[in-house]
Amino acid sequence: MTNQQAVAWFEARLAFQTDVSDVQAALAAGDPGFTLVDTRDLAAWRQxxxxxxxxxxxxxxxVRGDRLLDRGRPVVTYCWGPGCDGATKAALELARRGTRSRR
Known part of the structure; x- marks a missing residue:
């Protein structure tokens, strides 16, 4: 792999992913500029x-995406942690529906 390929891969990844510290900082600043979506089941949400x-x-x-989300506002999805694909699957579903999504 060339250096250019590595740079392109990392840039593409960062265009669609964020991390916990960036999300926390954005939330602490007030209006983060995105909607944070918890993709876990109801039992986990209640915990x-x-x-x-x-x-x-x-x-x-x-069923509820159009009612709960503004398609013009970016969405950041999360589930249990980095090893959980629930957030990635939800981001894919939202992107297919026209919502700007990050995981």
Missing amino acids: GHIPGAVHLPRAMIP
Whole structure:
């Protein structure tokens, strides 16, 4: 792999992913400029969630997504942690529906 290929790969990845510290800093600053979406199931949501997050499990995106989200506002999805693909699957579903999504 060339250096140019590596740079392109990392740039593409960062265009669609963020990390916990960046999300926390944006939330602490007030209006973060995105909607934070918790994609976990109801039991997990009730155990605890990030204040201000919207609860929208992936299976509910077709049913409740248009009602809960502004398509013009970027969305950041999360689930249990970096090893959980739930946030990635939800971001994909939202992107397919026309929402600007990051994981």
